[in-house]
Structure formats: C-alpha cells, structure tokens
Amino acid sequence: PEGSRMGRSCLPASLIIAPGSERGWVAMKRLDAVAELDLSDWSVIRTFPVGAEPTKLIWSRKPSTQVQAK
Numbered sequence: 001p002e003g004s005r006m007g008r009s010c011l012p013a014s015l016i017i018a019p020g021s022e023r024g025w026v027a028m029k030r031l032d033a034v035a036e037l038d039l040s041d042w043s044v045i046r047t048f049p050v051g052a053e054p055t056k057l058i059w060s061r062k063p064s065t066q067v068q069a070k
Contacts (some may be wrong), residue, residue, distance in 0.1 A: 011029040013053075014057050015057070031047075032052055
C-alpha cells in the first residue's frame with residue numbers, strides 16, 4: 001500500500017499465488033496485514049489486517065479458508 005506506518009517499509013515476508021489465477025497475496029510484517037494483488041498489472045486490490053507480523057501464507061482448496069496468514 002502507499003505510505004508506511006511510522007516511516008517504515010511494509011517488509012514483505014511471503015508471497016502466494018492462486019493456482020491458475022491472476023491473484024496473489026503478500027504478507028506484510030510491519031503493517032500486520034496481507035495485500036491481495038491483481039497480477040495482471042500488479043495493483044493492490046485490497047489489504048486486510050491479520051494480526052501481529054504475519055510471516056507465512058498457506059493456500060487451501062476450501063473456499064472459506066483460501067488464504068491464511070501465520
């Protein structure tokens with residue numbers, strides 16, 4: 001996302017790309033959030049809070065839990 005919290009970068013920790021899709025997610029440690037990306041133009045679709053310093057992303061085939069951050 002544009003800007004940063006307290007002048008620090010978002011420190012991307014991991015990236016996951018949905019199989020056969022143009023969507024990806026990046027765990028952003030210093031912002032305590034995950035960004036959903038449109039890989040066709042690398043734009044940020046949305047960001048959502050996930051808790052303190054996410055470092056891992058896990059893909060699941062279940063629609064209700066497709067992206068998890070830990």
